Amino acid sequence: MGGLVVVGVDGSASSLAAAEVAAGEARRRDAALRVVHAFMWPALHVPLGPSSWGPPEGGLRNMTERLVAEAVERARAVAPEVEVTGGVVTGEPLTVLEEQSRAAELVVVGSRGMGGFVGLLVGSTAVHLAAHGRCPVLVVREHPEATGPIVVGVDGSAAGDKAVDFAFAEAALHGARLDALHAWTPWNAPMAPPQDASMPYANEPGALAEGEERLLAETLAGRRERYPNVSVTQRVVRGATREALIEASRAARLLVVGARGRGGFAGLLLGSVSQAVLHHAHCPVAVVRGEDEHR
Known part of the structure; x- marks a missing residue:
């Protein structure tokens, strides 16, 4: 196992579908899979931990770790033989994923993320990454077909x-x-x-x-x-x-x-x-x- 497939996730339905597709792509390539979430909030200097009035499992940091863990679990269910790792990387999504693409043979993203405007078929991160990624970029919708040419x-x-x-x-x-x-x-x-x-x-x-x-x-x-x-x-x-x-x-x-x-x-x-x-x-x-x- 020498290659690497990277998938960007944000908790949206299309990013979870992307994690499953990325797992299949990693399996076919005999590659490892890295699940990445770009975490912008530290740069904005907002509180990351749980609120003193809320449950201990609350807070932005815990939320991001849970969404990465869910994507990792979905990927492992599709391809249990693939080495899957997950991580939260501080930074803006396009910058983080472009940097990740330098070491990858494929980057997979969902067509629209959590911040997408209703009515848009594909989000700005997917479009910009397709233009700036250092390797092929695969953009996945919520229900990709597994058949056909x-x-x-x-x-x-x-x-x-x-x-x-x-x-x-x-x-x-x-x-x-x-x-x-x-x-x-x-x-x-x-x-x-x-x-x-x-x-x-x-x-x-x-x-x-x-x-x-x-x-x-x-x-x-x-x-x-x-x-x-x-x-x-x-x-x-x-x-x-x-x-x-x-x-x-x-x-x-x-x-x-x-x-x-x-x-x-x-x-x-x-x-x-x-x-x-x-x-x-x-x-x-x-x-x-x-x-x-x-x-």
């Missing part, structure tokens, strides 16, 4: 290569089918050299579609060889990427995307497609940053 969005970008690698590895760990989906429109497809030099913006009918089919096949080719036991379905869809991925997530157990895609603006840590699926996907979402995005 793993869907990965493929856009052919160098930044997206890590997401494809992660998706193949997850499919192998889960024994799941992998659906590789590439969506394109004439506005985001790279223009092939025109056949007629007198018409610099003209292409043969179907040339763009053929190019996008080729892009997906070339992206998957080497990885198919490395993961011969993973069944892969290739799908090229003409349409908006975010809508295609959200629709595909309805029947998926996991959706994997890169943090930024082919059309991303330089300097943005999280692209519009990644943000859209975090908010609207119907299954857990893993966001994977490329090598250049960690610098």
Whole structure:
């Protein structure tokens, strides 16, 4: 057992679901699991112990230790063979979890925490961690599906290569089918050299579609060889990427995307497609940053 999976908990239903999912991920990886709660109150200089008028088990410190203990218990029930530890770390959640991610191979969080506003599908900590985490970040809703394929969005970008690698590895760990989906429109497809030099913006009918089919096949080719036991379905869809991925997530157990895609603006840590699926996907979402995005 050499790897480490980290899960952030705050006592919410989605964070307890995240602890259970994280336990399964740790078991599949033969990794240890660390349950972490970010405890901000000491920095605000508020009383942490029980009130002199209340029961001895009261107080903020005891409350946080109980919620960590509950998450640890839930994780051990899912994967009793996994080494599970829990801890309360003083600090703001994003800062604490980003630091934890430096030593982890995966960080798992719930989609919305105790401080989430009613109506929001995903909380700010999950979005910010997806942008700043130093390893892949898995965002879990309250009732994740355990069946269905793993869907990965493929856009052919160098930044997206890590997401494809992660998706193949997850499919192998889960024994799941992998659906590789590439969506394109004439506005985001790279223009092939025109056949007629007198018409610099003209292409043969179907040339763009053929190019996008080729892009997906070339992206998957080497990885198919490395993961011969993973069944892969290739799908090229003409349409908006975010809508295609959200629709595909309805029947998926996991959706994997890169943090930024082919059309991303330089300097943005999280692209519009990644943000859209975090908010609207119907299954857990893993966001994977490329090598250049960690610098």
